[in-house]
Amino acid sequence: MRTVLQDLRYSFRQLLKTPGFALTAVISLALGIGATTAVFSVVYAILMDPYPYAAPDRMAHMLLTASNGDRRGFGVTAAQWQILRKSPVLEDAFITDDWNLTVTGSDLPEDIDGQYVTSNMFAFMGVPAALGRGLQPSDAIDGQDPQPVVVLAHAFWQRHFNGDTGVVGKTIQLMRKNYTVVGVAASRFTWGDADVYLPLKVTGDQLRGYEPEIRLKPGVTRAQAEAALQPLVEQFHKEAPNHFPKEPAKLRIEGLNDMFIRELGGTLYLLFGSVALLLMIGCGNVSILLLARATAREREFAVRSAIGASRRRLIRQLLTESILLSFAGAGLGLVLAYRILAVIVANLPQFSFPHEASIHINVPVLVFCVTVAVVTGVLFGLSPAWRLSRPEVSQVMQSASRKTTAGVSGRKVHRTLIAGQIALTLLMLAGAAAAIEGFLKVAHMKLGYDPQNVMSVGIPIHDGTYKTWEEREAYFVRLHDAAQTVPGVTVAAISSNATPPSNGFRTDFEIVGKPSTSEQKLHLNLVSREYFPTLRIPLQQGRVWDADEEHRGAAIMVINQTMAKRFFPNGDAIGHMLKIPDAKPQPPYRLVSPAGQGPVLIVGVMADKLDDGLSKPVAPEGFVPYTMMMGMYTQILVRAEASPLPLVRAVSAAVNSVDHDQQTNHNVKDLEHWISGEPEYARGQLVSWLFGGFAALALALAAVGLYSVVSYTVAQRTNEFGIRIALGAQRGHVTGLVFRSMLLSVGGGIAAGVVLSIALSKVLAHWSSESASSRDPLLLAGVTCAMAVVASLACALPARRASGLDPVEAIRYE
Template sequence: MKSLRRVGQRMWNFALRRDGGQRLREEMQEHIAMETAHNQRLGMSPAEARRQALIKWGGASAVREQYHAEKGLPLMETMLQDVRYAVRMLRKSPVFTSVAVLTLALGIGANAAIFTLINALMLKNLPVADPRTLVRLGNNNDCCVGIGSHDNGEMSFFSTDTYEYLRKNLPEFEELAAMQAGFAYRPVVVRMDGSSEAPRSVMGEFVSGNYFRTFGLNASVGRVLEDRDDAAGAPFTAVMSYETWKTRFHGDPGVVGSTLRVNTRPVTVVGIAPKGFYGDRLLPSPPEYYLPVESMPQIANVPYVHHTPVQWLYMIGRVRPGVQLGSLQEKVNTLLRHQLAETGRFSGKSGAERLRQLHIVLTPGGGGIQAMQEGYDRQLRMLMTASGLVLLIACANLANLLLVRGMSRKAEMNVRTALGARRGRIVRQLLTESILLASAGGLAGLAIAYAGTQMLLAMAFPGAESVPINPSPSPAVLAFALGLSLLTGVLFGAAPAWIASKATPADALRGGTRSVAGGATMLQSSLVVLQAGLSLVLLVCAGLFGKSLSKLERIDLKLDPVNRYIVHINPQTAGYTQRQVGDLYRAIEDRFHALPGVEKVGITSYTPMEDNNNGWSVQIQGKKEQEHNAIASYLKVNAEYFDSVGTRVVRGRGILPSDTVSAPHVAVVNQEFVRQLFKPGENPIGQHFGGDLKSAGDWEIVGVVENTAYQSATWNEHMMYFVPTLQRPLSAEPDSIDRDENMYAGAIVLKTSRPVPDMEESARKTLAGINPNLSVVRFQTFSAQIADQFSQARLLSGLTSLFGGLALLLATLGLYGVTAYGVARRTAEIGIRMALGAARSKVTFMVMRGAMVQALAGLALGIPTTLLCMKYLSSQLYDIKSVEGSVMAGAVALLALAAAVAGLIPARRAASINPVQALRVE
């Protein structure tokens, strides 16, 4: 209590800058006067009386010091003094200061930017209530609609039946919600009822009625979805995202209660989701509408919602307090197997064996479905490592700078020591300086981080609608950056401070600047070697990623993207049934052909180089059943499709206009299909195939096309077959057309005779002319669509080059700094050498050799490290399995060049030393 009051009083005094000097002076005067008077009364002369009084008082300055120490906060005061002095010293050497701050800012900025991204992507929880009690049933990214599990039996997406069974039988969950796994691949088309505005294709997610309740969320306006919305026969309802409400409807509360047309069906908006909620997973384009699962069969016209084994739902639940996850997982799996056994899909011995393997792994659900995270995890980690290396190099640079500065201030330190400064005080002073530098670097780094994160987001998600990632650094990132910079300051400020403080005053005053001993210390040289080695590693990485990218881009896709446009459509969302699409396709062909410049109009299920695939098993008629399921990509295309994307027919014929519904059922297959399923030399034309032995007569092969790239450039060796848009497998039941999703085309491909800049607008108008509900889901030129497939590789390559360049720049600066410092210190020595007849070229060579030896040592360190790193890199690279000689040679050459530049400048300065002047320096 007592000491607390004292500290409080001291801080108060410190804050008011009250040091009480005045009071002490007055009291002293008074005291001396009284003592003098007393002495005089004892009979002393006035002068003697005063002298004795002063003696009695004691050391005046000691008293003052003591008094002062009692009064304020001496530690704080010296600190402030240190800071003021440090600022003055830093101001006096602007080049040193700006290089140091810039070095740190770049290192810290790069790290903070990457960390912001990692924080947002990997570490952040969903903005929901108590994310820790959320559990996801499943552990991987399997998507979107299908039947089956991983080879190891792990299941992550489920049928509606499984969900309902688990929800009913798992009281351990307070709530168990289900959500559409693949909504990103099935946009909905939304139009305001009675509005003339063109319909928009947006993200809509079908979710269970307890979705919002599970997350513990309330509507910001109106209400959230409830169980009664998710019931058979309930009127169609939807919750709108806050973002959409604000940007599209200007936050108009009248939107709640109004009716939208979602895929032409009337849907009432019952509420607005809470602000900041971006759904159950982080995606570049989050859902704008949440709709109940029960409304999906009608709104999305899909057959798999009820009474099928088709899996399409993810599950996230909130567990009750005290539930053990281990036993819960066991129970979940027992129930899962029980439910699946009842479907009858697992009959027989092999079926039972397969069922036994099926299981769910429970994972933390607070971060939501880790859809995007999985894809970015490795790459972010790699970038983090790269930026960490850059920071390390930056720190080494700063350490070197501080070291050099510490050395050159040796004389100053010596004088200060000689004048009585304690070593602790000098170390504190130097530490203050480096911490100040680090803080300035940290602050500048934050600015760079902010800009860098925005750049990263733009590079990572080109064309995204609204990425729910805030580029401004969070408090965690702030703490991270500042902590990092302070640690750097203390760590790398300590060594130079210690070395500098070891000054022996006598040495200094004797004129210690005359030195023959090597220019830089071992510590400095090893820092430079480290920098050179690390930057070589980063340069090689950058080279490898660049090479990988150029290899990717140079893959012959067997496609022709020139003057081609891709219009993604979804006739189903415009209300077309499977029986009506024939007329629509004819109308599309006619209307688009009428547009000026259009040469070919292709209609297809999906297009090359988009993230889509539809695989079906195939069986050739008359051949024995394949041991492994042969899966081929399946597309329905019209007659002009092959020409529109530039796929060449190599044998037989393509699809013709005469291949109508009633014509013989034909298929065109790709070369890989022939290679895998036929013997060499066997003629595939005229052969039949189907999905299995029973349906093997479905299609007759009439032609073979070249292997072209679908889904991604690197997916080679996949079989494909193409059938006419309206033909269905011969063995299919006629009525099943109403459930056949394959009848819907996904894209129109337009080939024009010349570039048509306003093609998007004409496509929109043409479609609206056919049916106002028919909207453009996505429009891109074919080239842009292809380029999108390389955006991740380009991002990686761009960033690694950036880091590599940064590292090289920093290493060059470091090498230059050390060499220049060495030359400056050896001015006198070089002067003597030259006076004794050393040639200028010899001096140049001597200095250059020093720089080159360090660079070489860096190479000796860097090359093996790079070879070691290759193991971790190769999975990220395309068609590169080992460090390529050309890349390594390039990186070594770059580093050597940088070292030469860094060495040459000081070397020339050394050679231009005038011996007479050099000797006169001291």
């Protein structure tokens, strides 16, 4: 132990003697370890340990997979849920129904997300409440009205009750009805992103479909569960066809995290690969510095060997110094990791990861960080330790000798390390450039509409209100007129489901008089006639419905150009009639006008706009008067003279003036935020900025490493350069010698980097679908030039110093 302490003290003194070396090495490691630790924290939280629930690996969603690969959920009735629970392959199941609720009793009703859940849900999840209890069987007995009790979500408890620990037993007014708070959910219990959880009334109602969630029994595979449950689902389909898609579909059991792995997994692995490269470049830097420093210490270790130091002791001393550096780098890296982690979390696509995930630096991540520090310390310290542990003692007797060249083996190692650094850096630069180019394409894509100064205000209709078509039509008109009168609003429109760039619901249609196919699908949008001027979408042909037609819910449609060209190639779309099978009334949840239950007449063609995300081509799209088919939810699009967000409260007050219990959605965004929230936009932004930042750091580290090697080479060849200058060599000749000494390393590294970029382009494209190809010749030429310029600058300063040597001083240099 005493010798270990001696090694530590000696190593610390040695590092203090060379603060420039120590600082450069620590920063090189800190950048790599900090970035790696931050990204690993995200990977661990989202992909490895996202859920706090009991046996989350056996929890699953039930989905239906169509022949084209599309996945979608389905609903079961309460009676079917009870049958499902008895399946021999399931441990248990619960059902949920989400609904927008209103906290009443204040000046403006507060919109909250409610989840009605069966009373077994909290026991199913197995997460103890933070305060009080969860829901229990006595709160909801089948066939009876549930007890007026509520469990608060942790975030809502903090926001609405300011974290009051005495909240259990208090009441909260929802929809003018008092509920007793019986508990506060744990902070990571965020199922359905709900604000409150209430007991679900289980009845025999065949109109209500609920989303089922299941847990497999231990030892039951997903394939076994699919085979056992497929006949049951087919039976449910026959009993309640309205809750299922019309096309035949196969049951698929999907894990809780499968969708998020598809959405974000590749992006996170790509980022993890980039920071691993950054760490390798940082370690290469430290290796270069240690090798250069080791050469300068050859005489010291020769003396220590001559007076009796064993080879084992010398290796231990050098490894102690390198591990001390790595732990210092890890400590600083951990501080950087917190900062980098905050940036990553702030830029994660909102709905592309489970909100139960706790993304922070935790014990597994700390263990990972320490492991990285130790491994890197041993790896980059082993080579110089091994070489210097066998010094030539005769060098001690040659202290007056002058060396005109550096060791051949040292040069080879340095050249190899530099070439490797440059190759990895070029790979990162190419990947980052491709990601940035891809993101810029998405960000500057032609939308087909004008989102500036437009916002969407969601309006959830309360259960049990405005039950007839006439009542709801009159109510929607009053809501629209109230919003239109708000000062600062230039135009308002009803847009029940048509907020771009992902809008409408996909449905089948038939062209009257023509044979139909399974490929005849369109995005159906329920809008008012003001929708088109609000978004400034030009009319290409025909007309839009008028006020009278809208008032009576006329069966009229305007289609987009894509639909007109695909299904009416002769340009005669106007005048044709379509049948929409889904336009069937299901009161009170779907109210259809009398005219809307028959064929729909095409009267106009609008210009195309994005309607299926930012990366997919425009899909066939149809617009009908919102009065033709009204659900329990609508939106008002508001165009303002300036940014519309300051008008949110005024618009909400106007809506509330129509019905004092009517709230608006709490999360109101302008359309530009809707665009930036699209998965491809958010992923592209995350990858391009982070990957670009890491690539810039890698470039800086590679430049420092190259500068260190060239400076070391110049120092080793000082005598040689002095002699050359004394014999008449020009400064340009000496500068050329310095540059030529690095030409092979830099050129080889750039060539290897280009090969790697081409070889890994498919990986980059697979993991980041929005990125351009790193095989792009112009892109590769650009990053190659950037790498060559940086390498030249890194060599320029030492070369200038070499060409300016005083021959007398240089010849005397030792």
